[in-house]
Amino acid sequence: MNKEILSLEREAERYKRKRKSKPQKDKPLTARLYLAGQALAGLLASSQGRARVSDIRYEAFEWADKMLEED
Numbered sequence: 001m002n003k004e005i006l007s008l009e010r011e012a013e014r015y016k017r018k019r020k021s022k023p024q025k026d027k028p029l030t031a032r033l034y035l036a037g038q039a040l041a042g043l044l045a046s047s048q049g050r051a052r053v054s055d056i057r058y059e060a061f062e063w064a065d066k067m068l069e070e071d
Helices: 002-017 033-047 053-068
Strands: none
Touching: 033 053
């Protein structure tokens, strides 16, 4: 038990010493990104975890682009 506590303390010290990366600049929320996010939520809910991330992301942007098309 005491050995586990020492190990945990060492891990915490190493974590504190890590140099934190700079935060990324916020991207503006465009209509395309918003619609892709909405499509992504629906696709993930219906996929039941059986799809690759890159495929679902691509399909979400395809849906967003279709929704933004002007007739």
